Amino acid sequence: MTSKLENALDDIIEVYHKYSEQRPNSDDFLQKHEFKQLLKHHAKSFLKCTLPYGMTEDEYIEDLFKKADKNRNGYLHFEEFVTTLAKLAIHAHNISHEPCDETPGKDGHGHGHGHGPN
Helix, strand or coil: CHHHHHHHHHHHHHHHHHHHHHHHHHHHHCCEEHHHHHHHCCHHHHHHHCCCCCCHHHHHHHHHHHHCCCCCCCEEEHHHHHHHHHHHHHHHHCCCCCCCCCCCCCCCCCCCCCCCCC
């Protein structure tokens, strides 16, 4: 029987491949629009609850992408993607004890102990 952590790690790999392998003859990377779709579909509550004050969700995703694309080649390989998820999780953890007001631009970006939908 696999643990919750093992399932979560498998899920990260599966979701990454779902988006990185959409193109024929894929080189196993995420283009910016794929990264954006992936986060909006699979990490919506995390995005809303970690959204920096004064930023739109699209601006936030753009910022995450720029910071993740260390070699500035315009796409993310798995290591860059996972590093970004880790930073998002760290940020969510740091604010996890605050209530989440999911209204963009509002204070109170924490999201309780649930860390997203169950």
